[in-house]
Amino acid sequence: MLVLALLAVDALATTKRIALVIGNGAYTDGALKNPVNDARMMAATLRELDFDVQVMENADRTGMQRAVVEFGRRLNENTVGLFYFAGHGMQVRGGNYLIPVRATIESEEEVEVEGVDVNYVMSRMAMAKNPFNIVILDACRNNPFQRSFRSASNGLAAISAPTGTLIAYATAPGSVASDGEAANGVYTSELVSAIRRPGLSMEEAFKQARSRVIQRTQGKQTPWESSSVVGDFSFKPVAMQQVAATTGAGPVSEGEAREIAYWNSIKDSRDGRDFQSYIEKFPNGAFNKLARIRISNLPDPFAAGRKPGAGTQIASLGTAPVSSASGVTDAAAFETTLKDNWAAVHAAIKKHMDDNFEVYRNLIPARNSITGLRLSKSTLYDVVDAGEGRVNIYLEGLRWDMGTTQMGWIAFSAVLGYEIRIIDGKVVIGDYRYISRT
Secondary structure (H helix, E strand, O other): OHHHHHHHHHHHHHOEEEEEEEEOOOOOOOOOOOHHHHHHHHHHHHHHOOEEEEEEEOOOHHHHHHHHHHHHHHOOOOEEEEEEEEOOEEEEOOEEEEOOOOOOOOOHHHHHHHOEEHHHHHHHHHOOOOOEEEEEEEOOOOOHHHOOOOOOOOOOOOOOOOOOEEEEEOOOOOOOOOOOOOOOOHHHHHHHHHHOOOOOOHHHHHHHHHHHHHHHOOOOOOOEEEEOOOOOOOOOOOOHHHHHHHHOOOOOOHHHHHHHHHHHHHOOOOOHHHHHHHHHHOOOOOOHHHHHHHHHHOOOOOOOOOOOOOOEEOOOOOOOOOOOOOOOOOHHHHHHHHHHOHHHHHHHHHHHHHHOHHHHHHHOOOHHHOOOOOEEEEEEEEEEEOOOOEEEEEEEEEEEOOOOOOOOEEEEEEEEEEEEEEEOOEEEEEEEEEEEEO
8 A cells, every 4th residue: 555655646746737827916907916926926936836837927918818728728637727916806706817918908898809718718728638737826816907906896706616626715705805015915825835845736736725815914815725636646745755755754645644734734834733633634643632722822812911902992881890700690690690791792793703714614513515614693591600700602604605606695693602802891802712612
């Protein structure tokens, strides 16, 4: 089994990789400053990962179409194909179109003539009948012909991925992404960082990029993928011989190699969510105990000598301020205090969830089907320990409906336990954990 696994990894590493990278920013209407920089960064990274890369900057429609045709011709059953586009994109009647520079569009009907249909790109790739095709669209932007940047439009539409294809969007269907203040966009910079990490599966790389984008944008931008891939692909595979030599543990299985590579990618992190993600991904992993120690050693905002976060200001307390040091042990009194100030408590929970978006998403079971999450309402479920301020809160969240053509939100409910303190007229959220889902 080890020999077969080694052969599989070696074959994956030596499969020819071909990429077409396009960055369009020099639009007459709605110029963008980052796409060309993003394309250059992506191209350089893909070359590091042994892709044969063709790069186009500020391409017109004819140039884009010719490049796509040539790209498709170079793909075959023994290749991995990757198409990347950064620039303006529009959806028309459920179809997605990439906008070339020098496009002249005055009405919706002209988009199909002036733009490049994403389905056209995918059909050229699908003809190769290869096991892996990857389409990355950092084009979830506003209508460039409204003379504004990526801030007010409907983004791209959700489309089904053909067999063997993963489609990645910079943000969820129907949403738009910021062009960013730095030299590179948030999505591409985080994706490049993720795919460079050794041993990560393709799906895990996109997941890590999504987590970082959500964190950096404070939940305003949620990257999204549609996949029909069967099998495993890694941008930067780790040969198991190298893993064994590095660890001194002798021969290892393919699963062990992936675990070691994943651990090496997070072991120096200062973010407890990385270690929690490892524990969830490898529940019986060799580094589980160490991961829990790392989590416990990370700074605790409620540890002795540390000042709690600012919390949410309460304009007018209905009852006396409550804290764990106040000696309050009566559950009924504590419940009354919370209810009298529920607007502030609700606001504090909402802000906490926005600030810790990915953690909340990962708390919910079957989280692989939850590609988005937002707080709809919150209700006090019960008081667990008034002295410690521990209460259970009934939350109603929302997730993307992945089973329909038109993306929509489906409500679900869950109970989470919180440590809530009202200190100096402010609501402060402490420890929190998932209790159950209904």
